[in-house]
Amino acid sequence: MTTKLMGQPVQRTEDQRLLRGRGRYADDVAVSPGTLHCAVLRSPHAHARIVDIDVSGVLDVDGVHAVWTYDDLTGPMAEPLPLLIPHPALTEGRTQYALAKDRVNYVGEAIAFVVADDRYLAEDAVGRIEVAYDLLPPVVGIDAARAAEHLVHDDVPGNVAARMEQATGDVEAAMAKAPHTLTLDLTVERSACTPLEGRGTVARWDPDTDRLQVWTSTQTSTGVRAVVAAKLGLDLGQVDVVTPDVGGGFGVKINHPWPEELLVPLAARALGRTVKFTEDRREHFISSAHERGQVQHVEVGFDDDGRLLALDVRFWHDHGAYIPYGLIVPIITSTQLLGPYKPEVYRVVFESLYTNTVMVTPYRGAGRPQGCYAMERTMDAIAGFLGKDRTEVRAANFIQPDEFPYDQGLIFQDGRELEYDSGDYPAMLEKIKALVGWDDFPAYQQEMAAQGRRVGIGLACYVEGTGVGPYEGAHVHIETSGKVKVATGLTTQGQGHQTAFAQLVADTLGCRFEDVEVVTGDTRRMPYAVGTFASRAAVMSGSAIHLAALRAREKVLRIAADALEAAEDDLEINDGVVSVKGNPLDGGAVIDLGTVAVLSNPLRYAFDEKSRVATQFTVGDPGKPPVAEDDEPGLEGKDFYSPERSTFASGMHAVIVETDPDTAEISILKYAVVHDCGRLINPMIVEGQIHGGVAQGVGGALYERMAYDESGQLLNASFMDFLMPYVTEVPDGIDIDHLETPSPLNPLGIKGAGEAGVIPSAAVFASAISDAEGFALTAMPISPSDLFTLRQEHS
Amino acid sequence: MKPAPFRYHRPSTPAEACEALAAELRDGAGAKVLAGGQSLVPLLSMRLASPPALVDINHLDPAAGLAAIEIRPEGVHVGALVRHADLLASEEARLAQPLLAQALAHVAHPTIRNRGTSVGSIVHADSAAELPAVLALLGGSLDVGSVRGTRTVPAEELFVGPLESSLAPDELALGATFPALADGAGVAFAEVARRHGDYALVGVAALVSNDTVKAAYLSVSDVPTVIDLTDVPDDDLGEAALSRLDPIGDIHATADYRAQLVRVLTAKVVREARKAR
Ligand SMILES: Cc1cc2nc3c(=O)[nH]c(=O)nc-3n(C[C@H](O)[C@H](O)[C@H](O)COP(=O)(O)OP(=O)(O)OC[C@H]3O[C@@H](n4cnc5c(N)ncnc54)[C@H](O)[C@@H]3O)c2cc1C
Secondary structure (H helix, E strand, O other): OOOOOOOOOOOOOOHHHHHOOOOOEHHHOOOOOOOEEEEEEEOOOOOEEEEEEEOHHHHOOOOEEEEEOHHHOOHHHHOOOOOOOOOOOEOOOOOOOOOOOOEEOOOOOEEEEEEEOOHHHHHHHHHHOEEEEEEOOOOOOHHHHHHOOOOOOOOOHHHEEEEEEEEOOOHHHHHHHOOEEEEEEEEEOOEOOOOOOOOEEEEEEEOOOOEEEEEEOOOOHHHHHHHHHHHHOOOHHHEEEEOOEOOOOOOOOOOOOOHHHHHHHHHHHHHOOOEEEEOOHHHHHHHOOEEOOEEEEEEEEEOOOOOEEEEEEEEEEEOOOOOOOOOHHHHHHHHHOOOOEOOOEEEEEEEEEOOOOOOEOOOOOOOHHHHHHHHHHHHHHHHHHHOOOHHHHHHHHEOOHHHOOEEEEEEOOOOOEEEEOOOOHHHHHHHHHHHHOOOOHHHHHHHHHHOOOEEEEEEEEEEEEEOOOOOEEEEEEEOOOOOEEEEEOOOOOOOOHHHHHHHHHHHHHOOOHHHEEEEEOEOOOOOOOOOOOOOOHHHHHHHHHHHHHHHHHHHHHHHHHHHHOOOHHHEEEEOOEEEEOOOOOOOOOEEEHHHHHHHOOOEOOOOOHHHHOOEOOOOOOOOOOOOOOOOOOOOEEEEEEOOOOOEEEEEEEEEEEEEOOOOOOEEEEEEEEEEEOEOOOOHHHHHHHHHHHHHHHHHHHHHOOOOEOOOOOEOOOOOOOOOOOOOOOOOOOOEEEEOOOOOOOOOOOEOOOOOHHHOOHHHHHHHHHHHHHOOOOOEEOOOHHHHHHHHHHHO | OOOOOOEEEOOOOHHHHHHHHHHHHHHOOOEEEEOOOOOHHHHHHOOOOOOOEEEEOOOOOHHHOOOOEEEEOOEEEEEOOOEHHHHHHOHHHHHHOHHHHHHHOOOOOHHHHHHOEHHHHHHHOOOOOHHHHHHHHHOOEEEEEEOOEEEEEEHHHOEEEOOEEOOOOOOEEEEEEEOOOOOOOEEEEEEEEOOOOOOEEEEEEEEEOOOOEEEEEEOOOOOOEEEEOOOOOHHHHHHHHHOOOOOOOOOOOOHHHHHHHHHHHHHHHHHHHHHHO
16 A cells, blocks of 8 residues: 655655756756847936936947837837736726836836847946936835825825725724723834845747747746736737746745846847846846835733733835735735734724835735734733733633634635634644743743843744635646656746645555656646745645546546456555555556556557557447547546635744843844644645745844835845845754644645745744843844844833 | 956966056056955946956966965965965964964855955955954065066055055065964954854954054954054953044944944953963
8 A cells, every 4th residue: 555645754856956956947048059138227216207218329239139118119018017916995006117118216127128149248238328317306115105295106195005994893992991002113124035046037939830938937927928928919829938947936926027027028029039038136136026114003902811802003014116916915914913813803004105116016924924023012012011921911812723714804815704714823822832941931031141141032923824716727647658747837936846746646646756747837738827926836736736636546447447347446546556456466457557548548540569559449349439428538637726715824933032232143042833734745845944934034033124225225235235144044943843723625634834934033033032132122123233222222 | 247348368477467467557447356256256247346357367377386375484474376265274374373264264154265365355455354454463464566576565554445455556466474473472353243254243353462452453444453452451442442443334233333342342352362372
């Protein structure tokens, strides 16, 4: 009997390739000498009118093939880029043009696009383009946006793109009745995904077949395909989009199309040459998306036990110069802020504001880190006010295990009710307390204080809606070799899909794990798909693959039953061989998957020995059509999975930090995570996701920020000054414990795990540092210099 | 992030390198020496510098001895092609002058130390870099050559401004001399950086001997600054140093925080250098 692979820590198959430098990324595609390369002239100003663009210095440069500015664009290409996710509350949605029309609204906005023999020449040419600007006053930061002394877009009053409010009851009445109230003013600064591979797009136009082939480093190849076709006036059937290996996405590559994703195909078609764009690091900082920046105002009413009677939150969300991805991030903040808690009444109001900075689209966690931070700072504040243990106040507010499904009474980012499917928060709290040594900590803290050392402990809890719809599909094809080819349309950025999905197929179909090959993000193989974001791949494609493999299995059993002259119910499939249950494999009648595949396809022509047995004279009943009316040739299964609503994963992090009394340096002594993503497909992969998330979270909490000056220049647009943590800055070890409360919403009981590790970081570090220092932090991230300043203010 | 066009010279002897530097200067704006490239190449790629020519010294004939570390009577002599990693790993150099390894452990990361040269770091004259401060504290010197001959530049005449050394545009640095640790003297190094291997927010090196206490500072002035702290009471060390320094604020730290680091680190390195005697 084949052992089930679900739940096993199977080694990641793809790592052999990726760790040996054999990954194939967008820049590795089309390295042939004839490929042309691009560079983009980007605005050096945060806010300006373009008076004139003079490209005459470029055109006669040897090796330069073409230059595009806005005036060269026609038809749909000359219209603004799409607003991908409209929302009724988004009344003032503005998006940029592929090339700036007459204004630039952030440093980095694309103005001209040069195609040349190589990138060096293209950059030389960019340097020769002359643009005359009429400078406008820039709006930088949330305070400036709210003050609205100047406007980013003349026709958007107050710089407000959207104002949205949700409430579960009369919050003012509830607040008035509450025995205690507190107010908190909090801020979270901007950061960004900063994948090590930036954006990249390659396109080849085939004039003989009138078809466009695009390779792009994206989180949604079907999305790119649809928009390229629409913008270039092509039918979907003329455009293939393939996503090669992707060196990290973390959200920034879900936004599409980036201007270059349209301009590269446009140039490829116009010039009849393969054209490539590979974004460089500086471009990534100033022209790909950022996230996180919010200012929050919380009012909370509670009783003597710390139970939330009224929670009233207002926040201001900085979405940068444009808003192509709609209100997804602030809606997630406003809804997921509640985490595992059930306030009696909750009201949230947010404004999404324009500023003259790089636009904001989801970054791993997508608004949840900010929501978790607001909620958990509030929990700590209540505990401090009441003199209670921080875990006690949290426990008093948990949704209880017997209350699921639990409807929070709000509408989530997908337009559906925010209804939690399952979870066990009290059990999780016990686990995290044990894992980090919560109850023993006060004694340790005293012991350290006696030696002149400062340590603090922090805790933060979150709930994460994962696996959002609308759907994902899968195609499972059993070859006559017995190999199983699986295609699903969403993309892979290193998550280990080849491994996890192959585990599912091996279990469901009964084939060998090694025989499964998974293809993702290739529109030629699976043209209907959504993408990889919102911790959805395992839930959505995992479920679809399971369903498609079940269909393939049904067909295998039907054909095998016929061949083995046995009843389908009596058959089993192990290691790719169908046999009668209970019969010894060596003695009894067996048939392997490859042979079943041969039999599934009645042939007219024999092309090899194996196919000879499947020709029309050898298979089938001569009295019936070779392919039955309700059947298809070939051994395939295809299915789609489309859930009612999201699944809700949850987790709790705890950290012990030490702060240096003299230098205010912050070091991490222990980091603990308890995580519940339903049933685990591969615990090692889930733990890898947690490790990566925690590392990224350490960056967000202690190191990374976008340092804009008041003129809108990004002062730290390099890895020298944008302090992504090195391995030396992340915890040496992360203690992890899992809890598995299966989701009732999908056949495998799984929930998403991709974003989780980063969600509670700002909250948990703020909690621990506050505990060490004896005053409450209200702004994150925090550097030693910031902490030193705070100490002076509090002394 | 691709360099602007430049001419490329690959000399095989120091004399040829000096010839190329002189010829480029005669014909125009002059060439830049390419050593480990760890500072120069990023500047070229970001087009913050676009010299018309580079003179790549990585292929000089080994017989010229520029890749050698020698322990000479006057100290540790480090050739222009000695990589940070070689110097850090040299047991002899560590024994002769322990401050070298103490400081080098803070220079960037292993991959960068594998390419970057210690002499290149000195010529680059970044006041946030460790080795210029070390050379200044120890009173070392730099041997330079050109078509006009060779000369030795003492450290105190070497660092003239931010990222500016007193070398002429056509001069090639041949090697640096770091004086050995005198009997009865002690040294120590400490810095605070945002991340391991980053340029320091503040760094301090100390040299304590029978009759002197001196400290050198990085990242708190335009050029590496050596301050004599002999006879300063222990409690006043930091303030005494601060009276000669000019910490400024930037996106990573406020001026006040840097001043605090000067206090904390000065006390620490003087204490440790005394202990090391
Ligand atoms: C990510 C990163 C982090 C770093 N962190 C640190 C750090 O913490 N501390 C630190 O000190 N350094 C740091 N560095 C810089 C590193 O130490 C460099 O190696 C060093 O500054 C220059 O040495 P190089 O051989 O690479 O010189 P190059 O980059 O080749 O040259 C630098 C300059 O010196 C000139 N030059 C070099 N050699 C000669 C010569 N023989 N004669 C005349 N002119 C010459 C060049 O013309 C050029 O102007 C870092 C670099 C990077 C990329």
